[in-house]
Amino acid sequence: MILTFMGTAGSGKTTLTREFGRYLEENGHRVAYVNLDTGVRHIPYNPSLDVRENVTAWEIMEEGYGPNGAIVESYDKLLPHVEFYIDTILRLNEENDYILLDTPGQMETFLFHEFGVRLMENLPEPLAAYLFSPDILKKPYDFCFVKFFSLMIDLRLGTTTVPVLSKVDTVRDIERYRRYLEDTDYLTAKLKLDPSTQGLLAYKLCSMLPELTPPTRVVYVSAKTRDGFDELETLAYEHYCTCGDLT
Amino acid sequence: MILTFMGTAGSGKTTLTREFGRYLEENGHRVAYVNLDTGVRHIPYNPSLDVRENVTAWEIMEEGYGPNGAIVESYDKLLPHVEFYIDTILRLNEENDYILLDTPGQMETFLFHEFGVRLMENLPEPLAAYLFSPDILKKPYDFCFVKFFSLMIDLRLGTTTVPVLSKVDTVRDIERYRRYLEDTDYLTAKLKLDPSTQGLLAYKLCSMLPELTPPTRVVYVSAKTRDGFDELETLAYEHYCTCGDLT
Ligand SMILES: Nc1nc2c(ncn2[C@@H]2O[C@H](COP(=O)(O)OP(=O)(O)OP(=O)(O)O)[C@@H](O)[C@H]2O)c(=O)[nH]1
Ligand SMILES: Nc1nc2c(ncn2[C@@H]2O[C@H](COP(=O)(O)OP(=O)(O)OP(=O)(O)O)[C@@H](O)[C@H]2O)c(=O)[nH]1
Ligand SMILES: [Mg+2]
Ligand SMILES: [Mg+2]
Numbered sequence: 001m002i003l004t005f006m007g008t009a010g011s012g013k014t015t016l017t018r019e020f021g022r023y024l025e026e027n028g029h030r031v032a033y034v035n036l037d038t039g040v041r042h043i044p045y046n047p048s049l050d051v052r053e054n055v056t057a058w059e060i061m062e063e064g065y066g067p068n069g070a071i072v073e074s075y076d077k078l079l080p081h082v083e084f085y086i087d088t089i090l091r092l093n094e095e096n097d098y099i100l101l102d103t104p105g106q107m108e109t110f111l112f113h114e115f116g117v118r119l120m121e122n123l124p125e126p127l128a129a130y131l132f133s134p135d136i137l138k139k140p141y142d143f144c145f146v147k148f149f150s151l152m153i154d155l156r157l158g159t160t161t162v163p164v165l166s167k168v169d170t171v172r173d174i175e176r177y178r179r180y181l182e183d184t185d186y187l188t189a190k191l192k193l194d195p196s197t198q199g200l201l202a203y204k205l206c207s208m209l210p211e212l213t214p215p216t217r218v219v220y221v222s223a224k225t226r227d228g229f230d231e232l233e234t235l236a237y238e239h240y241c242t243c244g245d246l247t
Numbered sequence: 248m249i250l251t252f253m254g255t256a257g258s259g260k261t262t263l264t265r266e267f268g269r270y271l272e273e274n275g276h277r278v279a280y281v282n283l284d285t286g287v288r289h290i291p292y293n294p295s296l297d298v299r300e301n302v303t304a305w306e307i308m309e310e311g312y313g314p315n316g317a318i319v320e321s322y323d324k325l326l327p328h329v330e331f332y333i334d335t336i337l338r339l340n341e342e343n344d345y346i347l348l349d350t351p352g353q354m355e356t357f358l359f360h361e362f363g364v365r366l367m368e369n370l371p372e373p374l375a376a377y378l379f380s381p382d383i384l385k386k387p388y389d390f391c392f393v394k395f396f397s398l399m400i401d402l403r404l405g406t407t408t409v410p411v412l413s414k415v416d417t418v419r420d421i422e423r424y425r426r427y428l429e430d431t432d433y434l435t436a437k438l439k440l441d442p443s444t445q446g447l448l449a450y451k452l453c454s455m456l457p458e459l460t461p462p463t464r465v466v467y468v469s470a471k472t473r474d475g476f477d478e479l480e481t482l483a484y485e486h487y488c489t490c491g492d493l494t
Contacts, residue, residue: 008359009319039314057314067286067304067314068352072256105315106353112255112383136359145402151448152399155392158445198405201398201459208455212448 001240002093002123004101006110006153007131012166012223016131017102018045019223020232027233029097034089036119037104038074039067045102049088051078071106075115082115086122093124098236101126111156120157127239128159129219129232131166134177140190141202143180148205151212162219162235169222181218184209248487249340249370251348253357253400254378259413259470263378264349265292266470267479274480276344281336283366284351285321286314292349296335298325318353322362329362333369340371345483348373358403367404374486375406376466376479378413381424387437388449390427395452398459409466409482416469428465431456 005013014037021031032048039057043050055077060070078085093099103110110116120126130150137143150163165181168174180187184206191203219235221228252260261284268278279295286304290297302324307317325332340346350357357363367373377397384390397410412424427434431453438450466482468475 008355009315037315041311041313061314064288066288066352067308067318068256068284071314071353105313106318106355108255108353108355114382135361141402145399148395148399148402151452152392152395155388155395155445155448155452158443160444196405197407198402201402204459205398205402208458211455212451 001097001236002089002099002101002126003236004103004120004126004128004159005131006103006107006128006161007164007166008107008136009105011131011133013131014040014043014102015223016129016166016221017100018043019226020221020229021045021098021100023226023229024098024233030095031098031100032092032096034092034099034101036101036110036116038078039071039105043102048092049085051085054078054081071104071109072113075104075109075113079113079115079118082118082122085119089119089123111153117157120159125239126159127236128153128157128161129164130161131164133167134165134171137177137180139198140180140187140194141196141198143187144191144202144206147181147209147216150216160239162232163216164219164221164228164232166221166223168220168227169224174220178218178220182215184215248344248483249336249346249348249373250483251350251367251373251375251406252378253350253354253375253408254411254413255354255383256352258378258380260378261287261290261349262470263376263413263468264347265290266473267468267476268292268345268347270473270476271345271480277342278345278347279339279343281339281346281348283348283357283363285325286318286352290349295339296332298332301325301328318351318356319360322351322356322360326360326362326365329365329369332366336366336370358400364404367406372486373406374483375400375404375408376411377408378411380414381412381418384424384427386445387427387434387441388443388445390434391438391449391453394428394456394463397463407486409479410463411466411468411475411479413468413470415467415474416471421467425465425467429462431462 024031033045035047035050055074057070057074060073132146150161153161188206219228219232271278280292282294282297302321304317304321307320379393397408400408435453466479
């Protein structure tokens with residue numbers, strides 16, 4: 001089965017790819033790692049497929065591009081090879097139990113670029129783990145933001161997306177996060193008290209959540225302590241089963 | 248008044264900042280330009296304030312960071328100076344008619360970083376122009392995506408956001424775009440015919456749009472032909488007036 005780690009820069013995708021992969025391997029699974037980030041310098045796992053063999057953001061910067069321009073240009077250069085990536089991942093998927101895809105440092109390189117969209121649309125029922133770290137969650141409306149951002153990924157890529165709070169080893173009061181992320185009524189009630197523009201919009205958006213999606217399970221992980229790894233594995237397995245590929 | 252150009256990499260922010268600024272200056276307005284992109288090499292306007300005087304993504308890459316890491320790190324380094332940027336923009340705002348803010352190449356550097364969030368929350372009623380280029384709009388659900396992405400910006404930054412279709416000189420059938428972007432009933436009807444996961448989610452999301460926001464005006468611009476510049480100016484002016492700063 002194919003599990004894609006997505007999330008904004010620094011949210012912990014690469015570290016989780018490595019650690020969760022190790023965990024799966026220790027539990028006897030065959031795991032293949034795929035690096036889709038043209039801009040990463042060192043990766044802590046051994047990839048079976050690596051976009052940097054085709055193009056790196058570095059070499060494009062040497063042509064005079066700025067870092068952002070170079071990243072976009074690198075995916076432009078990958079686009080004609082998208083079929084190769086799809087085929088290789090499909091082959092790896094037959095030879096392994098898990099394929100872990102590590103995505104670009106900036107999520108929008110993937111969400112807004114045809115390379116990411118085409119790749120994901122052509123893979124069999126990939127599960128997307130949308131990582132966000134605790135430091136972006138300050139006000140109640142921030143929780144509403146991540147919930148909708150996760151839906152935006154579904155909408156753009158057609159994947160099933162699991163919201164994953166990363167780096168939970170850095171937070172003390174995990175129950176607070178849990179409540180805001182899982183109890184939509186609680187979040188909505190809190191938002192109702194916020195008279196700001198954001199509060200009002202968030203209140204309206206969150207009130208609609210129950211009609212939009214079934215209550216989403218959120219996974220709380222730490223690549224340091226391996227908290228939540230069992231739950232992520234269970235969730236991936238359940239997703240895989242309901243797809244009908246294996247029961 | 249403060250106008251912020253946001254949008255994913257390559258959507259045309261920098262070019263529009265320059266061209267729209269020129270247009271305003273030619274019409275007798277005092278315009279100040281602010282560059283918030285640490286990773287841009289050449290900018291085609293003369294900025295009154297430039298984050299690169301504090302830090303550039305380049306110098307951080309020389310320390311061994313990859314391009315993404317360097318971009319994030321550069322905003323970490325700017326964060327302690329956020330008050331300086333707020334104060335300078337406020338001062339520029341008193342001395343000029345328009346302040347044009349050109350934002351980082353990757354939108355999420357701004358949306359997910361405390362620097363962007365704090366900056367925007369502390370500026371007086373900035374108007375955000377959310378630029379997206381025609382090439383990301385292929386299927387009906389893509390139109391739903393950009394409409395909601397624009398709401399996500401409101402939610403994260405508390406700004407009023409105008410969706411702006413950029414590079415309209417590159418499209419032939421502008422009426423098709425116009426209809427999908429402005430006629431929510433039409434878009435919803437089209438989505439209802441799409442049985443894919445994305446189609447279904449988009450249908451549900453778009454059905455809710457009328458309850459979430461008043462019908463949004465979309466601006467269609469070209470930095471090449473200056474199409475839509477008059478409308479953007481009118482919109483900015485109206486936004487400014489209703490804020491009560493000047494009537
Ligand atoms: N405390 C803690 N730190 C973590 C965890 N996971 C990652 N980090 C740290 O967060 C930083 C970013 O981790 P990465 O794995 O490179 O994140 P990424 O999302 O791949 O980053 P980019 O690809 O550069 O956008 C590193 O300094 C990691 O050591 C975690 O579970 N707990
Ligand atoms: N045809 C056409 N091309 C445009 C227009 N505006 C920008 N471009 C082109 O689009 C490309 C990106 O333009 P930029 O202004 O650098 O876009 P940006 O959003 O600032 O890009 P980054 O900051 O690098 O993310 C350049 O090649 C521009 O010449 C337009 O109105 N019409
Ligand atoms: Mg990474
Ligand atoms: Mg730019």
